[in-house]
Amino acid sequence: MSKEELRKQHQAELARQKNEETARRLAGGGSAGAEGRGPVRTSSELIAYKNANDIPFSKELAIQVDQKNESILLPIYGSMVPFHVSTVKSVTSHQDNRTCTIRIIFNVPGTPFTPHDANSLKFPGATYLKEITFRSKDPRHSSEVVQLIKTLRRHVASRESERAERATLVTQEKLQVSGNRMKLIKLPDLWIRPSFGGRGRKLTGTLEAHVNGFRYATSRPDERVDIMFANVKHAFFQPAEREMITLLHFHLHNHIMVGNKKTKDVQFYVEVMDVVQTLGGGRRSALDPDEIEEEQRERERKNRINMEFQNFVNKVHDLWAQPQFKGLDLEFDMPLRELGFHGVPHKSSAFIVPTSTCLVELIETPFLVVTLSEIEIVNLERVGFGQKNFDMAIVFKDFKRDVLRIDSIPSSSVDGIKEWLDTTDLKYYESRLNLNWRPILKTITEDPEKFIEDGGWEFLNMEASDSDSENTEESDQGYEPSDVEPESASDDEGNDSESLVESDEDEEDSEDSEEEKGKTWEELEREASNADREKGDESDSEDEKRRRKAKALGKSRIPDRRDPKGAPPKRPKFK
Known part of the structure; x- marks a missing residue:
């Protein structure tokens, strides 16, 4: 086969x-492999101040922003009323020639695209403030207040979203740090994806294999990621061949937090060659010794990095071969490039x-x-x-x-x-x-x-489906009525074939007889010219016929100048 x-x-x-x-x-009952999705924990009640004595006193009735308690104080009917900044949906300012308008829109339960919070369930019959507008003659103070409210609101929203994501995480075991630092398995100068947040310059870190997991840390104390061996679902080692990086990739069972990002895939990599190349200085020849030396240097650096990663992978394999990790079935898998697409x-x-x-x-x-x-x-x-x-x-x-x-x-x-x-x-x-x-x-x-x-x-x-359609076509072609007898059909087919053969023989005899009694070329030319004339007479219109007839009569009446008697000229003799 x-x-x-x-x-x-x-x-x-x-x-x-x-x-x-x-x-x-x-x-x-159900589909296998369904991931367990626990219920999302609802956020607690948002309280600006626990009692009225905690509200800061202010003689001036103006909008104030309390950064410590994450609240804004709004003057309403001569009193300072506190609102938690999370209740603010949007704040905008519009400046005219003399005055500045501040418009604050609040999150009201029950409106479209607004979730029901805990307060709406606790006080179902309460009345909510939806929108409030203030006018000020101080545009500087108005723009400052609007900017403070937006910054505080953005900070609180990012913190709450991170807290909600952390609430859905599966609790991981604590990392057992190896006591012997000399025999520690580590790989230095690695980048991580997804990267840590922050506006500072990104730093490389070191990946270390401890008793029950990995730890990646940079020189900054807040940039640290722990990956437990029990949470690793797949581990990959991909050396650089046609790519710019050599990498170790871990696909996890449960999500973890890398900085403020929730992820299931964590990757550590090193760039084996410069991604940015300097353009300029003219075109360099392939036989340039500097070019050859640079390529040799890049090749050696790539081989050295691949070897360092390979040594780290081999040591981790020896660690995973211990009896306590047999049930996890962990090993570094390598992609098969020849099967890629x-x-x-x-x-x-x-x-x-x-x-x-x-x-x-x-x-x-x-x-x-x-x-x-x-x-x-x-x-x-x-x-x-x-x-x-x-x-x-x-x-x-x-x-x-x-x-x-x-x-x-x-x-x-x-x-x-x-x-x-x-x-x-x-x-x-x-x-x-x-x-x-x-x-x-x-x-x-x-x-x-x-x-x-x-x-x-x-x-x-x-x-x-194609074979079924072919079968239906064959069955349609093979259908025969039940009232038709097969013998009569075969006789009719024989008669038809005989009649066809006979008619062919008759046609051949008639053609032979016509060829024997054939007409001469002059007769055939005469018949063709008569047929053309008749066809032309039928197709021509009445005006054309009349014009042709007058032209013929005019030719016959005009005498030849060389003949005084008006006799028609003699036809020339053609050789």
Whole structure:
């Protein structure tokens, strides 16, 4: 059997196994691999001041901003009324020729795009202030107050969002720092992605492997990340070959905070060559000794960095080989570049590379890490003749998860992708159009029994549908009425064939007889000229006929000047 036939046979077996597995999972209630999403903790009540004595006293009735208590004091009917800055939705100022107007809009529960806070549930019958406007003759003070309110509001909003994200994090175990600093496994001068926040200059850090996890730290005390071994789902080591960086990438089970960002992917990398090149100084020759020396220096630096990363990975592998880490099944995976292909997983084109357990893209952000064991099926869309590109739709076992699309894959990569999917025991289908997967998955989850009865994923099998249509066409062509007898039909066919043969022989005899009694060339020319004349007379209009007739009469009446008697001239003799 050829390689294509073996692949089709294996895919048919995978389709049977996949339908059985999906039927068992749907019958068991739910989709496998669903991530546990805990309820988001609601923020506590926002209190500006616990009692009236804490409100700062002010003789001047003007808008004030209390940075310490995160509140603003507004003069309303001769009294200073405090509001927490989180209740402010927006603040704007408008300056006229003489006065300046400050407009403050508050968050009111029940309005569109405004969530219900704890106070609306606690005081359901309360009346809320929605908007207030002040006029001032001091534009300097007005602009200063508006700027302070906006800055304080932005600071409180970022802190509350970070607190809400931290509330959904899974509590990690504490890092056990290794006591022996001499035998510590570490890799210096690394950059981290995602980077820490802040406006200061970014610094490189050191990655250290301790008793139960990694720690990355810079010289700043607040820039520190701990990654526990138990939280590592996949670890990747990608040396620089055609890229500018050598990297270590960790894909985690649960989110962690890197600075003020919540992430599941943490990457440490080193640039093996300068990304920025100096342009100028004219064109340099390929045989320039300085150019050759620079390339040699870059090659040596790349090899040295790759070797340092490889030594770190080997030492960590020895650490993970200890009995307490056997159950975690941890190892650094390396991408298989020969199986890679170009595609658009997010917004820009990238080089996507398979590994033994995943499909990854670790150079461009946002990163792409797809676990192969979580994939249900793969559908190759827009596959057909004349197409330069096709798309890949990855359906996960968790049907609540959105289908991942990798667009604009070159058609030259389709055979390699099919071979890779088949060797990794992943069932794939082909279609000529893009499918809308959300309603398809919704229909499957709403009525799984009907999905199983209809053959499962075989509705995507394009070859089976084509063979069914061919079978229907053959059945239509082979249909015969029941009242027709086969013998009479065969007799009629024989008679028809005999009559056809006889008529052909009669035609041949008549043609031979006509050729024997053929007309001469003069007769044929005469008939042709008469036919042309008749056709011209029929097609000409009445005016043309009259004009032709008058012209002929005029020629016959004009005498020849050389003949006094008016006799027609003699026709010349042609040789």
